[in-house]
Amino acid sequence: xxxxxxxxxxxxxxLAWKMKQSPLCTRLFCAPGNGGINQIAEHVTLxxxxxxxxxAFAKDNDVGLVVVGPEGPLVAGLADDLIAAGVxxxxxQAKAAQLEGSKGFTKDICxxxxxxxxxxxxxxxxxxxxxxxxxxxxxxxxKADGLAAGKGVIVAATRQEAETAVKDxxxxxxxxxxxxxxxxxxxxxxxxxFFALCDGETAVPLATAQDHKQVGEGDTGPNTGGMxxxxxxxxxxxEICRRTMDxxxxxxxxxxxxxxxxxxxxxxxxxxxxxxxxxxxxxxVRFGDPECQVLMxxxxxxxxxxxxxxxxxxxxxYQTNWRNDVALTVVMAxxxxxxxxxxxxxxxxxxxxxxGDGLEIFHAGTRVEGGxxxxxxxxxxxxxxxxxxxxxxxxxxxxxxxxxDWPGGFYRSDIGWRAVEREKV
Amino acid sequence: xxxxxxxxxGGGAARGIAxxxxxxxxxxxxxxxxxxxxxxxxxxxxxSYASGLSGAEIREHTxxxxxxxxxxxxHLFKHSEGSIFDLVNFSFRKPTQVDGLHLTKIALPDxxxxxIEDTRIDFSVTATDFYNRNEVTIRTxxxxxxxxxxxxxxxxIQAPNINGRLVIDGAMVNPVPMDHVCDDVDILxxxxxxxxxxxxxxxxxxxxxxxxxxxxxxxxxITRLHCDKYKPDIYLAPPxxxxxxxxxxxxxxxxxxxxxxKDSFKRDLARLLEV
Numbered sequence: 001x002x003x004x005x006x007x008x009x010x011x012x013x014x015l016a017w018k019m020k021q022s023p024l025c026t027r028l029f030c031a032p033g034n035g036g037i038n039q040i041a042e043h044v045t046l047x048x049x050x051x052x053x054x055x056a057f058a059k060d061n062d063v064g065l066v067v068v069g070p071e072g073p074l075v076a077g078l079a080d081d082l083i084a085a086g087v088x089x090x091x092x093q094a095k096a097a098q099l100e101g102s103k104g105f106t107k108d109i110c111x112x113x114x115x116x117x118x119x120x121x122x123x124x125x126x127x128x129x130x131x132x133x134x135x136x137x138x139x140x141x142x143k144a145d146g147l148a149a150g151k152g153v154i155v156a157a158t159r160q161e162a163e164t165a166v167k168d169x170x171x172x173x174x175x176x177x178x179x180x181x182x183x184x185x186x187x188x189x190x191x192x193x194f195f196a197l198c199d200g201e202t203a204v205p206l207a208t209a210q211d212h213k214q215v216g217e218g219d220t221g222p223n224t225g226g227m228x229x230x231x232x233x234x235x236x237x238x239e240i241c242r243r244t245m246d247x248x249x250x251x252x253x254x255x256x257x258x259x260x261x262x263x264x265x266x267x268x269x270x271x272x273x274x275x276x277x278x279x280x281x282x283x284x285v286r287f288g289d290p291e292c293q294v295l296m297x298x299x300x301x302x303x304x305x306x307x308x309x310x311x312x313x314x315x316x317x318y319q320t321n322w323r324n325d326v327a328l329t330v331v332m333a334x335x336x337x338x339x340x341x342x343x344x345x346x347x348x349x350x351x352x353x354x355x356g357d358g359l360e361i362f363h364a365g366t367r368v369e370g371g372x373x374x375x376x377x378x379x380x381x382x383x384x385x386x387x388x389x390x391x392x393x394x395x396x397x398x399x400x401x402x403x404x405d406w407p408g409g410f411y412r413s414d415i416g417w418r419a420v421e422r423e424k425v
Numbered sequence: 426x427x428x429x430x431x432x433x434x435g436g437g438a439a440r441g442i443a444x445x446x447x448x449x450x451x452x453x454x455x456x457x458x459x460x461x462x463x464x465x466x467x468x469x470x471x472x473s474y475a476s477g478l479s480g481a482e483i484r485e486h487t488x489x490x491x492x493x494x495x496x497x498x499x500h501l502f503k504h505s506e507g508s509i510f511d512l513v514n515f516s517f518r519k520p521t522q523v524d525g526l527h528l529t530k531i532a533l534p535d536x537x538x539x540x541i542e543d544t545r546i547d548f549s550v551t552a553t554d555f556y557n558r559n560e561v562t563i564r565t566x567x568x569x570x571x572x573x574x575x576x577x578x579x580x581x582i583q584a585p586n587i588n589g590r591l592v593i594d595g596a597m598v599n600p601v602p603m604d605h606v607c608d609d610v611d612i613l614x615x616x617x618x619x620x621x622x623x624x625x626x627x628x629x630x631x632x633x634x635x636x637x638x639x640x641x642x643x644x645x646x647i648t649r650l651h652c653d654k655y656k657p658d659i660y661l662a663p664p665x666x667x668x669x670x671x672x673x674x675x676x677x678x679x680x681x682x683x684x685x686x687k688d689s690f691k692r693d694l695a696r697l698l699e700v
Contacts, residue, residue: 098455105455112457114477114545128609258479259455 002027002062003304005041006048006078007069008034010331010364010382011289014296015067015303016041017360022304029061035373036363048073051081058087065090065308071286074265075101090307092285095261099252099283106283113251117280118272120184126170129181133162136183142166143182144174155186187281189274190418192233193291194244196269197306199315200262203253204306205245207298207322208236209291210419215338217414224338225379228415230328230390231294234422235273244271244278252283264310293362293382294327325358328393328416329384330401332409334365337378345408347373347381353403358386359396361404375408383411390419428698430614431606432458433657434467435648436596437618438578438670441466442487443663443683447616449480450691456698458614460547462562462605464595466618468550468575469532472568475544476537484680486534491676522583525573533569541568550575551595551602555584560598562605563587578670599651600644607655612697615657619644620665637670659693661686 001024005016013036019025020040030037031046031054047053058066066082068074068091077094091097098105110117118141123129133140142154142165156162162183169181195206211229215221236244249267256263268284268291287295296303300321309315334341347366350373354361362384365377383401387393394416401411430451434444444467451457463471473483538544542565550563550571563571570585574592577584584593595602596619603615622630622638630638652660663686668679 108456112477112545258452258481260453261455 001025001064001304001308002029004044004054004058004061004063004066005030005033005037005069006054006066006073008032008037008364009069009289010329010362010379011287011292012069013037013362013364014293014360014382014384015069015287017362018296018299018303019067022302024302024304024308027061029057029063031057034363034376035366035368036361038368048078049076051076051078054078055082055085055087058082059085064088065304065311067091067307069286071097071100071284074285079264088308088311090265090311092263092265093261095259096256096263096265097285098261099256099263099267100285106280109252109255110280113255115248115251115280116277118185118187120182123181123183124179126166129166129170129183130163132183133159133166136162136185138162139186139188141184141186142169143184144169144180187272187274187279189272189279190235191281192236192271192273193288194236194241194249194267194269194271194278195287195291195295196245196249196267197310197315197320198249198253198263198265198267199310199313200257200264201253201313202315202318203245203249203267204315204318204320205241205249206266206320207231207295208233208241209288209294210235211288211291212412212415215333215412217412218417222338224333226288226290227331227333227412228329229288229290229294230326230393230416230419231291231298232322232326234390234419240273240278244269248278248280264313266310289364290329290331290382293329293360293384297327297358297360297384297386298323298325323386325386325388326390326393326419327384327386328390328397329362329382330397330411330415331364331379332381332383332401332404332406332411333379334375334377335408335410341378342408343376345375345406347375347409348405349403353383353400356400359400360384361400375406380406380409389423390416391423394420428456428611429460429609430456430458430612430694431603431608431610432461432471433601433603433606433613433615434461434463434471435601435615435617435619436465436467436575436594436644437600437620437665438466439672439675440618440620440663440665440668440670440679441470442491442673442676442679443618443665444470444616445480445484445487446680446683446687447480447661447663447690448474448483450687450694452479452481453691454695454698456694458546458606459610460549460606462549462551462602463575464551464599464602465576465578467602467616468552468572468595469529471548472544472550472572473534473537475546475548476568477545478534478536482534482536487676487680490531491673523581525577525582525585526569528576528582529569529572533572538568541565541571544568549602549605551599551605552577552587552592553595553597555591555593557590560595561587561590561592562602581671596644599647601648601651603651603655603657607657612659612694613655613657614659614694615652615655615661617648617660617662618665619648619662620668621645623666634669658697659690661690
């Protein structure tokens with residue numbers, strides 16, 4: 001079967017790497033790809049926003065499966081147009097992609113289907129907000145609804161603090177941003193990600209992961225797309241995974257079916273594991289980046305077979321199998337990221353650094369020119385390793401990172417710190 | 426954040442089966458009322474929806490209970506006195522009293538919550554206090570008992586005692602309880618399945634049709650006053666006039682009457698949600 005992969009990140013490199021291992025994969029095309037993907041897949045120049053061009057390419061090249069990596073084309077309805085043209089696609093249609101595209105939509109689904117999530121209220125007057133507060137447990141999050149330069153969020157430990165925050169906001173402390181107040185339960189616990197494949201009717205659990213969003217050591221500084229990740233997430237034990245399926249994923253599958261938007265694709269559930277159990281923070285409708293990289297390293301199954309089964313509504317009876325090893329990925333980014341950064345610096349010694357079993361260097365923002373690898377983006381490389389423990393996987397990944405000769409890049413040196421601490425105990 | 430919707434489901438006995446297709450509209454749009462109120466059959470249908478069942482599931486359950494006459498008869502009268510024919514051939518001259526609580530056990534599908542306060546959508550049930558001659562709005566306590574009170578059509582369905590009060594069909598005081606869901610919402614939707622007398626081939630109405638007809642006329646007057654006062658954004662009256670109060674075995678046709686106005690309701694609601 002010929003496969004067309006849409007995307008250009010480390011996530012797509014990991015998907016391409018995994019799909020190439022499948023006996024079902026004949027030719028693998030990728031648009032637009034990157035310096036790493038284009039070494040294992042055929043680079044295609046396609047305007048992904050032009051859905052009819054994607055359809056035409058798929059038809060002309062006998063493509064049996066289109067795999068959409070990022071969320072943008074899904075929300076824009078690429079899957080809808082491919083399905084309408086009779087082309088098999090992995091990824092949800094636009095209406096189902098609202099799970100990621102609209103927070104309000106997802107909150108409404110959660111309320112209707114009893115899916116545990118932070119409950120919230122939205123108020124345009126002080127009296128109603130105070131009345132709501134009186135019935136809530138502390139601590140609680142009080143937010144000025146509009147843009148307040150990041151200062152409009154107050155985590156109140158006591159009722160008095162919360163009431164003061166409400167009065168301050170309505171009193172004009174944040175100007176126009178305080179015309180409305182959102183009061184949301186403060187979820188306390190550990191964050192983790194859970195992945196499941198769904199064919200519209202049946203959901204099959206994949207695996208779990210945790211990532212590091214912030215740019216600085218010790219999880220400090222501005223948020224990024226992700227500076228590293230590992231799988232599995234130690235906090236996601238069998239019981240928590242089972243509850244996540246029963247209480248979050250399966251009700252969502254039913255909801256999407258009920259509203260006439262059956263979800264075919266991958267659920268990427270951002271969770272907070274509280275003392276009550278898993279609660280949904282948000283849904284994404286595609287594989288995470290860099291979570292996908294660690295998942296693909298651990299997956300024992302034929303990814304192409306699973307994606308085809310999901311697209312065809314034939315997941316019933318499938319279960320997925322995973323290496324017991326831990327996978328950990330370290331993101332190398334261009335200096336300055338997530339702010340301004342320079343493009344065009346050269347990366348050397350990749351072949352030697354990436355040699356060895358259980359070690360892969362997935363490319364994100366790279367281009368290969370005349371045998372040289374050039375950095376072209378913010379997040380540039382995902383150095384990914386397997387190990388029997390988080391510490392071993394971490395040591396293997398950093399061992400490779402240190403061999404890479406890239407003066408224009410940087411990385412966090414503490415990926416997996418929380419899981420490593422847990423291993424010490 | 427999506428707009429808040431208040432939904433009032435009116436009384437109308439069998440004609441209230443037409444509520445079901447309109448509930449499917451909320452599922453199909455992926456938006457749900459933040460509060461609901463129901464009178465009589467509106468309380469019965471609303472109890473399932475507020476508990477979390479989808480409109481399609483309620484339709485399926487209704488067809489499974491009422492779609493086959495023999496099944497329906499077996500269901501309805503397994504534990505009650507009289508026969509199904511007493512109910513479908515109802516006449517004030519030969520009244521039958523069906524146990525309301527038992528009826529709710531048959532009529533309400535699995536998945537309906539025990540207590541009103543546990544419904545996923547804020548829900549209230551409207552009934553009438555017979556001796557005090559006033560409205561009772563039930564917001565807490567056993568859901569089935571509240572529904573049994575709300576559907577207690579005089580002379581047909583036996584009314585339960587709630588806290589020592591004889592509580593009967595809410596449609597006698599508030600046929601479309603829009604006043605209970607109009608506060609703190611952006612869109613008020615009222616669905617009226619009261620229906621009204623239809624002349625047949627110049628025939629004069631019989632005694633039963635006369636008695637039921639005058640009740641409908643009075644209920645329309647109450648609803649008209651409520652519409653003037655509470656100004657629902659969407660007031661819907663599915664074409665249910667041809668059906669009699671006890672036409673439960675015409676469930677298919679009554680569902681079709683609801684289906685007839687479903688698309689226009691969906692369009693109107695979608696437009697209001699976008700504004």
